[in-house]
Structures are given as C-alpha cells and as structure tokens.
Amino acid sequence: MKSIKYLALSLFLFAGMVSCEDDNYDFPTETFKGTIVDAGTKQPFQTAIGNTGVRISMMEYSWNEKPTPYYMYCMMDGAFNNTKIFEGNYGIKPEGAFVPLAEEIIDIKGTVEKSYEVEPFLRVEWIGEPVVNANGTATVQVKITRGTSNPDYQQALAEAWLFVSETQYVGDFSYSTNYSTKLSGSTLPAVDATVSITTGWPGGIGTGSQRSFPAYSRKYFLRVGARINKQVNSTNVYNYSTTKEITTK
Amino acid sequence: MKLKKILMIIGLSVSFSACTDLDIPPVNLLGENDIYSSNEGVVSNIARIYSRLPIEDFKYHYPSGFNFNGTQYKQMACLTGEAVGRDTQAADSEGFSYWDEGYSQIRDINTLLERVPQYSSSMSEAHVKTYLAEARFARAYTYFALVKRYGGVPLVDAIVDYPASVDMEGTHFYRASEEAIWDFIASDLDFAIQNLPENSPAKGRVNKYVAAAFKSRAMLYAGSIAKYNTTNEVQEQNGSSVRICGIPSARANDYFKAAYDAAKLVVESNKYALYKGLWKANDPVAQYNNFKNMFLSETSENIFVKYYDMTNTTHDFDQSVQPAQTKSGGNDSEVNPTIDFIEMFDGIAKNGNGRFKNIDDNGKYVLFSSPLSAFANAEPRLRATVILPMDTYRGQVIEIRRGIWTGDASNGIAPLANEGDIGNCNQLTDPNLKLAAGLGSNPVIPLNPGDPNGTSMKAAGVNGPVSNWDFGNVGGIYLRKYLKESGTTNGFNSTQSWIEIRYAEVLLNQAEAAFELYKAGVTSDNYRAIAYTNINAIRERAGATLLSSESVLDNINIIRVERRKELAFENKTYWDLKRWRVLYEEQNNRRFRVLNSFYSTDAQKYFLSVKFQEPRGGYQYIFTFDTRYYYQPIPTSEINKNPNCKQNPGF
Numbered sequence: 001m002k003s004i005k006y007l008a009l010s011l012f013l014f015a016g017m018v019s020c021e022d023d024n025y026d027f028p029t030e031t032f033k034g035t036i037v038d039a040g041t042k043q044p045f046q047t048a049i050g051n052t053g054v055r056i057s058m059m060e061y062s063w064n065e066k067p068t069p070y071y072m073y074c075m076m077d078g079a080f081n082n083t084k085i086f087e088g089n090y091g092i093k094p095e096g097a098f099v100p101l102a103e104e105i106i107d108i109k110g111t112v113e114k115s116y117e118v119e120p121f122l123r124v125e126w127i128g129e130p131v132v133n134a135n136g137t138a139t140v141q142v143k144i145t146r147g148t149s150n151p152d153y154q155q156a157l158a159e160a161w162l163f164v165s166e167t168q169y170v171g172d173f174s175y176s177t178n179y180s181t182k183l184s185g186s187t188l189p190a191v192d193a194t195v196s197i198t199t200g201w202p203g204g205i206g207t208g209s210q211r212s213f214p215a216y217s218r219k220y221f222l223r224v225g226a227r228i229n230k231q232v233n234s235t236n237v238y239n240y241s242t243t244k245e246i247t248t249k
Numbered sequence: 250m251k252l253k254k255i256l257m258i259i260g261l262s263v264s265f266s267a268c269t270d271l272d273i274p275p276v277n278l279l280g281e282n283d284i285y286s287s288n289e290g291v292v293s294n295i296a297r298i299y300s301r302l303p304i305e306d307f308k309y310h311y312p313s314g315f316n317f318n319g320t321q322y323k324q325m326a327c328l329t330g331e332a333v334g335r336d337t338q339a340a341d342s343e344g345f346s347y348w349d350e351g352y353s354q355i356r357d358i359n360t361l362l363e364r365v366p367q368y369s370s371s372m373s374e375a376h377v378k379t380y381l382a383e384a385r386f387a388r389a390y391t392y393f394a395l396v397k398r399y400g401g402v403p404l405v406d407a408i409v410d411y412p413a414s415v416d417m418e419g420t421h422f423y424r425a426s427e428e429a430i431w432d433f434i435a436s437d438l439d440f441a442i443q444n445l446p447e448n449s450p451a452k453g454r455v456n457k458y459v460a461a462a463f464k465s466r467a468m469l470y471a472g473s474i475a476k477y478n479t480t481n482e483v484q485e486q487n488g489s490s491v492r493i494c495g496i497p498s499a500r501a502n503d504y505f506k507a508a509y510d511a512a513k514l515v516v517e518s519n520k521y522a523l524y525k526g527l528w529k530a531n532d533p534v535a536q537y538n539n540f541k542n543m544f545l546s547e548t549s550e551n552i553f554v555k556y557y558d559m560t561n562t563t564h565d566f567d568q569s570v571q572p573a574q575t576k577s578g579g580n581d582s583e584v585n586p587t588i589d590f591i592e593m594f595d596g597i598a599k600n601g602n603g604r605f606k607n608i609d610d611n612g613k614y615v616l617f618s619s620p621l622s623a624f625a626n627a628e629p630r631l632r633a634t635v636i637l638p639m640d641t642y643r644g645q646v647i648e649i650r651r652g653i654w655t656g657d658a659s660n661g662i663a664p665l666a667n668e669g670d671i672g673n674c675n676q677l678t679d680p681n682l683k684l685a686a687g688l689g690s691n692p693v694i695p696l697n698p699g700d701p702n703g704t705s706m707k708a709a710g711v712n713g714p715v716s717n718w719d720f721g722n723v724g725g726i727y728l729r730k731y732l733k734e735s736g737t738t739n740g741f742n743s744t745q746s747w748i749e750i751r752y753a754e755v756l757l758n759q760a761e762a763a764f765e766l767y768k769a770g771v772t773s774d775n776y777r778a779i780a781y782t783n784i785n786a787i788r789e790r791a792g793a794t795l796l797s798s799e800s801v802l803d804n805i806n807i808i809r810v811e812r813r814k815e816l817a818f819e820n821k822t823y824w825d826l827k828r829w830r831v832l833y834e835e836q837n838n839r840r841f842r843v844l845n846s847f848y849s850t851d852a853q854k855y856f857l858s859v860k861f862q863e864p865r866g867g868y869q870y871i872f873t874f875d876t877r878y879y880y881q882p883i884p885t886s887e888i889n890k891n892p893n894c895k896q897n898p899g900f
Contacts, residue, residue, distance in 0.1 A: 051877075051899065066892040159837075177871050178671070182838055202838055208861065209670050233899040234480050234494075234877045236833070 028086040032058075034114035036078035036094060038123070040147060045078035045118055046240035047096055048171040048225075054096035055233075056080060061105070062088035076169070076243070097121050097227065097237035099150050120147035122157075124224050124241040127194050136212025138164075138246055139198045142224045144191055147239065158229040159184045159236070162197040162222065168245075170223045172238055177202050178211045179220065189226075197224065213248040220246050285364040286371045291380050294361060298387045299453070301354050303347055303394035305820040306555050306747035307564035307731075312344035318741075321569045324583050326728070329822045330841050331590045331813075333724045333862045333870065334583045340836050340872040343398070346884035351395050352405065358388045359408050375446075382444035386460050389437035392430055393467050397824060398881045399897065400482070400494035401427040421893045423486045424493045428500060431471040435507060438464040442514070452556065458518050459553045462750045464511035465758040471496065472504035472765060473828035480880060484895045494880050494897060502769050505762040509776070512759030515552070521752040523790050524550035533629045536792040540633035544731045545745060553750040557743070566745065567738035570728045572636065573688065573721040574711040575643050578739025582712070585724030586635045587841045588859050590817065593810050595794045596626040605844075607857045608668075613661030614856035620649075620846045623857055630791035634817055636727035638846045643734060648710030649722050651845035651858070653694045656681035658852035665847075665858055671840065673863040675716035682847075685709035687719040700853050714845065718866035725844035730818045753790075754821070756783040757812045764808055777802060784811055791815065827879060836872040 036045040036054055047053040054074035060067045074080045074096075085108055093103040098118035106112065127141040140162060146154070163170050164179040181201040189195035199222075200211040213220070222245075225238035274280050284290040303315055310317035311325050327337030361384050369377045395402045403422035411420050425433075441460035449456040475496040482494035496504075515521065524543045529535035543550055557563055568579035588605055591597065598606040598615075607623075609615050617623050620638035624631065636642050638649035651674060654662065666677055675684055685691035685708045692708045713721030731745055760783040767776040781799040784807065788795050791814070796802055809829065813822055826832040840861035847856050862870045877899035888896050 064892070068888060069896075177838060177869060180838075184837070203840065208840075211671070231479065231876060234482075234880060234897070235899045236876050 028084045030085040030087050030108050031081070031083045031111040032072075032085045032108055032114070033079075033081035033083075033111070034116065035080070036074060036096070036098075036116050036118055038147065039117035039119050041123070045096075045098070045120060046124075046223075046242055047074055047076060047078055048173045048238060048240070049073065049076055049169060050173045052172050052235055052237055054078060054080075054094055057091075057093045057095060057103075058085075059091035059093075059103070060086070060088050061091055076171070076240075094118070095232055097232065097239045099148050099153055100232075119150065120239045121153050121228050121230065122191075122226050122239040123147045124226055124239055126224075126241055126244065130222055130244055130246050132246055132248055133198070134249070136215075136248070137199045137210065138213075138220070138222065138248070139196050140222060140224065140244070141194055141196045142189075142241060143194045144189060144224075144226050146191065153228065153230060155229040157188050157191060158227055159238075160189055160197075160224065160226040161238070162199060162224050164199050165221045165223075166218075168221050168243060170221045170243055171240060172225055172236075176220075179213060181205065217248050220248065222246060281364060282368075285361075285368040288372055288376055291361070291365060291372070291376075294357075295380060295383055295454075298354065298357060298361070298384065301350070301357075302387060302390050303351065303354075304555050304747065304749050306749065307557075307566040307743070307745070309820065311341065314345040314347070315350070320565065320580055322580070322583060324569065325820050325823055326584050326818050328872075329826060330587060330835060330839070330872075331817050331822060332584045332586045332728065333841050333843060334585060335718070335723050335865060335868075336583060338868045338870060340832075340874045342875070342878045342881060346881075347394055347398060348884050348887055351391050352403075354391050355388060355405055356408065358384045358391070359406065362388075363408055378444050379446060379450060382441045382460075383455055385437040386441040386445070386455050386463070389434045389441065389460075389467070390463065392434050392437075393463075393470070396427060396430040396434070397470060397828075399883055400480075400880045401425050401430055401491070403894070404429060404433055406433070421891045423491070423893045424484065424895060426491045427474070427494055428492065428496045431467070431474075431496065431504065434467050434471075435464065438467065438511075442511075447520075453554060455553065458515045458520055459750065461511045461514040462552045462755045462758075465508045465515070465755055465762070466750070468504045468508035468511060469758045469762050470824070470828050472501050472508060472762065473830075475499075475501035475504060476765065477828070477830040478879070479830070480898060482880075482895075482898050486893075493895060502766060502771055505765045505769075506771070506773075508758055508762035509766060509774070509779075512755050512762065515752075515755045516759065521552055521755075522549045523752055523756070523786060524548035525790055528790060533792055536629035536790070537633045540630050540791065541729065544748065545733065547746075550751045550753065551748050552752060552755070553748075555747040555749055557746055559744055563741045564743050564745075565741045566731060567733055567743045568740055570732065571738050572642065572647050572649075572712050572727050574647055575645060576739070577737045581720055582722050582727070584728045584818070585722055585843070586726045586728060587724055587862075588726075588844045589842050590813075591624075591631065591635070591726065591844070593814050594631040595628045596631075597624060605857075605859060607859055608664060609661075611661065613663060614858070616658075616662070616849070616852050616854035616856055618854055620844075620855050620857055628791055628793040630793060630814065632729075634728075634730045634814075636729045638725060638844075642727075642729065642732070647712065647727060648707075649712045649714075649725055649727065649846060650708070650710035651714050651725065651847055652682055652684040653706060653708050653848045653850060654679075654681050654856075655683060655694065655850045658849045658854075662849060662852065662856055667860055668858055669860055671861050671864075673716055673865065674845065674860075683708045685713065685715040686717050687715050688713060688721050689719075691715070694850065697850055697853070700850070702848075702853070706848060714843075714863070716863075716865075723843070723865065724841075724862065725846060728818060748819075753787055753815050756787060757808070757815060760784050761805075761808050761812065764802070764805055768805070780808065784808060787811060787815055830879065832874045832879075833876050836874040839872045840870060841872070 038045050056072045058070040087109050091103045091105050098120045123145050130138050130140040132138045160183040162181040163175040165175050179199045182204045187205045223243045224241045227238045308316050310321050322336035324334050326332045327334040401424045404425040438460050445457040478495050480494045483490050483492050527539040570584040571581050573581045600606040636647050683694050693705050695705050709715050714723050760780040763776040763780040781802050785795050843862050845858040880897040882900035
C-alpha cells in the first residue's frame with residue numbers, strides 16, 4: 001500500500017517537473033530617463049507623485065499595434081528615470097497638468113534621455129518665506145498665474161490648497177488632514193494677485209475650527225497646489241509650487 | 250475444446266447484437282427543445298433572468314457584488330453622507346466589476362430572443378409577445394447597469410456564435426458610443442412598453458408601466474450625463490471617432506423629454522398612487538405610520554418589487570443596521586444617519602448658517618428634556634426614516650447617548666471644547682464628562698435626587714456611541730426605513746421585499762426632467778407646473794412644508810433635496826450624486842457631522858453636540874471621491890483579452 005502511495009506521489013512530482021522550463025528571456029536593461037520642464041521658466045515642472053501627477057504613457061509598438069499601455073510616473077520635480085525598460089519601439093506621451101503633447105515614437109535601446117518642455121495650466125510661485133505665527137499656525141504668500149495662453153486651457157480656478165505634510169512628500173497625494181488648508185468656492189484666491197493662506201482649515205475656511213500645530217517644535221513641509229476646472233484623464237491634477245520647510249515654535 | 254470455441258462465438262455475437270446507435274440527445278440534460286418549446290420551459294428561463302437582474306437591493310454589497318451572501322459590513326448609504334458607519338471608512342468605489350456577469354446575462358437574453366420565435370408555434374401569440382418584451386426589458390435593465398458604470402460598452406444584441414460563425418477576432422468588440430447604448434436602452438424599453446400587457450402576468454413580473462417607470466429613470470440618467478458630464482473620451486475605431494465616454498450636450502433635452510414622457514405614461518395610467526393608506530391630514534403620527542409602513546407592506550406605491558420569503562430566499566438587512574439594543578445576535582449599527590442628512594428635513598431649528606441650531610444666542614447649549622424634543626416639529630417623514638435618540642422602536646425607547654455631563658449647569662452649559670470640530674470625545678479633559686470606553690465598560694453614573702430619569706444612568710446608554718472600537722452606534726442616530734418590527738434578526742432571517750421602483754420615484758423623475766426642460770426653455774408642456782404639482786404631492790404625503798407657489802420652484806436643488814429625502818437609504822442617492830457630477834464637490838477631504846447626545850445631571854436635561862465623525866480604531870473617516878470613478882475602470886481581464894476595448898481615462 002505504502003509503496004503504491006510513494007509511487008503515485010513520485011509520478012505526480014515527475015509530472016509537475018516536466019512542465020518546468022527556464023525562462024531564458026533577458027530581463028529588461030534599457031534606461032529611459034529625463035525631465036519635464038516648464039517651457040516658460042525653464043524650471044523643473046513641479047508635480048504630484050502617482051496618478052494625479054505626470055504619467056508617461058509608453059505604448060510598445062514593437063509587437064502589436066494595440067499594446068496595453070505601460071505607465072511610468074514622474075518624481076515631484078518632474079524627473080523620471082526607469083532602468084528596467086525592454087528594448088523596443090515606443091510611443092511616448094507625458095500627460096499631466098499641462099497643455100497636452102503629441103505622442104512621439106522613439107526606439108529605446110541603451111540609455112535614452114529626454115527633456116519635455118511643457119506649458120503648465122498654472123504657475124504657483126512663493127512670495128517671500130512662510131511665517132510661523134505665535135498661535136500655532138503658519139502663513140504663506142503665493143501668486144498663482146496662468147502658465148499658458150492656449151485658449152482651451154483658460155478655465156476658471158477650481159480649487160487651491162496649502163498642503164502641509166510631516167514629510168517632504170507633500171501634495172494632494174499626501175497631506176495632513178489636520179493642518180492643510182483647502183480653498184474652494186468663495187474662498188478661492190484670485191489669479192495674478194499675491195494671496196496669503198494660513199494653515200489649519202482642512203475642510204475649507206470656516207468649516208469646523210482652525211487647527212493649530214502641536215505645542216512641541218517640529219518640521220513641516222509646505223506646498224501650494226492649484227487646479228483649473230479642467231481634468232486630465234478624468235483626474236483632478238494640480239500645478240504646484242516648490243516645497244518649503246518650516247519649523248514650528 | 251470445440252465447445253469452448255462455440256460458446257465464445259455465441260458470447261461475442263450476443264454482445265455485438267446489444268450494440269445500437271448511441272447518437273441520441275443525453276436524457277439527463279435539458280435541451281433547447283425542452284426550454285423553448287413550452288410555457289413552463291420559457292418561464293423557468295425567464296425566472297432565471299429575473300433573478301440575475303442587477304438590482305441594488307438588500308443583497309447588493311458594493312465591495313463584492315449582487316446577491317451577496319455574507320455579512321454586509323460596508324454599506325452603500327455610508328458612501329453618500331446620508332449615514333456614517335464604523336466599517337465604511339472612506340469614499341470607496343465598487344470593489345467588483347459588473348462585466349462578465351452582465352454579458353453572461355445579455356447572452357442568455359439574446360439566446361431567448363432568438364429561440365422563442367423559432368418555437369413560437371407551440372405557444373400562444375400573446376405569451377410569445379410577453380416573453381419577448383420581458384426579455385427586452387431585462388436587457389435594457391442590464392445595459393443600464395453597465396452604462397452607468399462604464400459609459401459606452403460593447404453593444405451585443407445577438408448571440409455571438411463562437412467558434413461556429415466567428416473566429417476569436419470576431420469576438421473582439423469595440424465599445425459603442427455611450428450615446429448609442431442609451432439609445433439602445435430606450436429602444437428596448439419602447440418595445441417592452443408597446444408589447445407588455447397592462448397588468449403583470451404574475452407577482453414580481455413586469456408590465457407596460459414597469460417598463461415605462463424604468464425608462465423614466467434611465468432617460469433621466471442619460472439626460473444628466475449629457476448635461477453635467479465633462480469627460481470626453483474618444484476612440485478611433487477603423488477610421489471613425491467614437492465617443493465612448495460622454496454624450497453630446499445637445500442630446501440632453503431629448504433624454505429629459507423621454508424621461509418626462511415615460512413618467513407621464515405611468516402617472517396617467519392611474520394604476521399606481523402614492524401610498525396614503527394610514528395617512529391623515531394634519532396628523533403627524535398617522536403620516537409617520539403611513540410612511541414607515543409603506544416599506545413593510547404591499548401597497549399601491551409599489552411598481553417593481555423584488556420579493557423575499559423564508560422558503561426561497563432571505564437577506565440580512567436587519568442584522569446589519571439594527572440597534573444594538575434590540576439585536577438578537579449578529580452584527581448591528583452599520584448605518585448611522587448623519588446630522589448633515591437630518592438638516593435637509595423641514596421643521597428643524599436652524600442657525601444663521603442653515604445648520605441645526607444646538608447652541609442658543611448666548612453661546613450655550615440648548616437644553617431638551619429628551620433629544621427627541623429637538624425634532625418635535627420635524628416633518629413626519631424624518632421620524633419614519635430614522636430612529637432619533639430616545640425614539641421608540643419595537644416598543645422600546647432606543648437609548649442612544651454619547652455620555653453624561655455632571656458639571657454645574659446653573660449658568661447654562663458652554664459648548665464642549667471640540668464642539669463642531671475634529672477628534673474623539675475621549676480626548677476632552679473636562680472632568681465632568683463621563684464617557685464609556687466600550688459597551689462592556691459603560692460606567693453607571695448616579696443621578697441627582699429627584700431626577701425624573703431615576704437614580705442612575707449608564708454613561709453611553711444601551712447603544713453608545715462609545716469612545717473605542719466596538720459594536721453600537723457611531724453617529725447618534727439609527728436608520729428606521731425598511732427595518733422590520735418583530736422577529737429574530739441574527740443573520741439571514743429578514744424577508745422584507747425590496748421595492749426597486751416605487752411611484753414616488755416616478756413623480757420625482759418626472760419633476761426633475763420637467764424642471765430641466767423648463768430651465769432649458771422647452772415649452773411643449775407646462776413643465777414647471779408639473780414639477781411643482783409632483784413635489785407638493787410628495788411633500789404633502791411626507792408631512793413636509795408645501796411649496797407656496799409655482800414660482801418658488803426656481804432651483805433644481807429643491808427637487809434634488811426632495812429626492813434625497815424621499816429616496817434616502819434606497820441605494821439610489823449614490824448614483825444620483827454621480828449623475829449630477831457633484832460627488833467630488835460633496836466629498837473632498839470631507840468629514841461628515843454626527844449628533845452626540847449628552848445628559849446633564851444638574852440640569853436634568855439633554856444637550857446635543859454636533860461634531861465631525863469621531864476617529865475610532867485608527868480610522869479618520871475622511872471622504873474624498875476620486876473623479877476618475879465617474880466612469881469606473883473596465884476590468885483588466887477584459888482589457889487584456891480584447892485589444893479593441895479601450896480602458897476608461899485615468900486607469
């Protein structure tokens with residue numbers, strides 16, 4: 001009885017083994033890297049991380065006219081770098097909070113470096129430095145301006161945020177729901193004017209009460225994001241300022 | 250030896266002679282002939298189609314799917330701000346894809362539509378006509394479930410006979426335009442309206458007016474998409490551009506008109522009516538009982554119902570939402586209506602911001618002998634929809650209390666430090682505040698001598714809310730709509746029927762479509778007058794304040810709020826918020842507000858604190874809707890196997 005059992009078992013194992021074969025396809029080694037740059041200021045394009053940021057759509061046409069898109073996402077300063085791309089013929093198109101670019105077909109082999117100049121929907125620039133207030137809040141001044149004169153992208157401002165985060169990764173993808181401030185509707189800032197925003201209104205100014213930083217001193221990272229009433233891939237995408245660091249008292 | 254040979258030959262020849270041609274249909278399987286050639290066969294097939302209709306009823310569970318047979322921790326009502334729940338922690342989207350199930354249903358329906366005419370000689374003409382019309386209704390119903398989720402989807406209106414007549418390439422359908430799908434739904438429903446009988450052939454089956462009522466819902470949805478959607482996703486398909494997401498806005502009025510006309514057909518048939526069996530004018534108690542009982546009875550209001558019973562199928566709605574106090578086991582308290590929802594109702598004291606007035610002009614809490622008295626003048630529909638703290642259910646006073654405050658109330662009670670704010674009450678340092686950490690650690694607080702409520706009281710009553718993660722209430726109010734009034738509720742022992750379409754919805758569909766047409770300047774009917782009449786009919790039955798004149802009806806929000814109140818907790822509001830494209834505006838870093846009742850031992854009265862839903866178990870309960878989900882992602886498995894099927898934007 002026992003030997004039959006072993007025999008059966010070894011037969012099954014054998015059957016399982018024969019289907020094993022080495023996957024001898026080389027792993028991807030090509031590099032595709034580069035930057036997204038604001039065409040107006042030549043500064044790095046500030047963006048979010050993840051699907052609300054810049055997504056580079058890569059269509060690999062080497063094998064198929066209708067490939068499943070491969071998406072690659074940029075870093076917060078618009079840089080991208082992927083060292084594990086398969087060699088091939090790709091249709092590349094960065095998508096984000098800027099006037100759309102046309103798809104460009106390139107061959108990727110070895111290291112390919114690209115720089116894309118884009119016209120952002122909005123530019124958000126700091127005016128002066130953030131001020132930490134005695135009451136446990138911080139006030140910043142920013143100026144939001146149009147980044148493009150393209151008539152298709154002149155929609156009204158829809159939403160602006162002073163994002164506050166405990167880490168340097170700050171934006172709509174990661175922010176403190178206690179200390180950030182949301183501006184929408186009647187509290188929206190005017191375009192082209194210098195506006196000041198104070199922390200601590202996560203549900204919008206006047207919703208609940210203003211939140212103050214904890215009593216102990218620590219670092220926070222601030223960044224202002226704004227978006228117009230125009231979605232990209234059905235996603236609300238923001239244009240950002242650079243990140244500033246503050247230390248609370 | 251010879252004998253042996255002879256025997257063998259005989260034996261062989263005997264065994265051969267038993268051979269016969271085995272090419273007969275298997276007798277243990279039902280063939281096409283059995284199913285389509287008799288009324289019994291077709292009806293059993295149709296019964297299966299009905300049972301698989303994508304109805305978002307008690308057994309629809311948004312993380313899992315339709316006809317779900319597990320405990321419903323997460324609740325769709327908690328995705329709309331109508332309610333909060335401890336297990337619905339963020340603005341989730343559906344956790345499953347209604348796709349394969351939908352196309353399998355469509356294939357069954359298409360098969361029936363092709364086969365029944367081939368066997369029509371064995372059934373009466375009237376029967377055949379009804380079957381075909383029912384199938385067309387079911388197909389429209391199924392496409393509606395697809396298009397409201399995904400936008401344009403592959404339009405399959407016949408059996409795809411793979412591999413006999415098409416190869417694999419032939420099964421790679423492109424998505425039709427969203428507009429084409431809505432028009433297809435309209436044409437299927439028009440066929441159903443023309444060919445269905447005046448009365449349903451059996452309980453639960455459809456008739457002409459069910460199809461018309463459903464058409465008013467579907468066309469209103471289409472009109473809203475045409476008017477409010479901003480997504481414009483186009484796919485190049487063999488040289489032509491097809492808009493797979495979105496409808497040209499020029500079509501909005503066509504769809505609103507179709508919705509209006511379909512609703513009008515139902516209204517003018519006079520076959521259904523707002524249920525007013527127990528209703529009496531100027532009698533809030535009668536109006537309350539009337540509205541409450543409507544969901545537990547078979548009434549003139551019911552147009553299309555999914556029936557449940559003990560022998561065939563049951564659900565577990567009660568165990569999910571029942572108060573902790575009356576539970577006989579299982580789960581409880583998953584749906585806790587918010588004060589944001591309550592504030593929509595008429596007859597509630599409001600402050601200058603239009604919020605519930607719980608603080609008087611001197612900045613002190615308003616005191617009530619019972620939390621119930623704060624809502625004494627509210628429209629009766631409110632009490633019939635929710636169980637307010639200290640209201641009765643199953644003959645018991647439902648004791649919902651956040652805590653007891655033992656401080657000096659002689660100069661009034663100042664708001665708690667976190668009034669209107671974020672945070673859990675157990676973070677408050679007020680030594681006079683007595684809270685319960687859990688239902689099992691619920692301190693008994695002695696009351697002052699002569700207190701009308703006795704000598705002592707549990708801090709958090711019987712139901713909570715308590716400070717920590719536990720069973721019991723988390724928002725200060727319970728749901729009443731659809732809750733049964735007797736019997737065991739510890740699992741799948743609920744048999745309330747699900748009213749999928751009721752007459753009030755048809756009136757609201759007509760009113761909304763009419764108002765949209767009025768706003769667009771269409772004058773082929775007196776649209777605003779109809780909207781006004783319908784809204785007032787609903788309000789009168791609800792015991793709400795009537796619109797004083799037609800000209801007061803100047804804003805679509807009047808109609809939308811009426812709809813949200815009337816159809817609350819019927820799994821319609823989520824899709825309404827989606828089609829109005831307001832879900833993101835409502836849920837953008839949003840915390841919903843709850844009502845915390847506290848008892849003051851000194852004042853011997855209650856005060857009601859309003860604050861954001863309290864964090865518990867590490868959850869912050871912050872809701873942000875991802876706008877990509879106005880069009881949900883098509884399942885990856887479909888994208889992978891069909892290269893012509895383009896994914897929705899953002900996924």
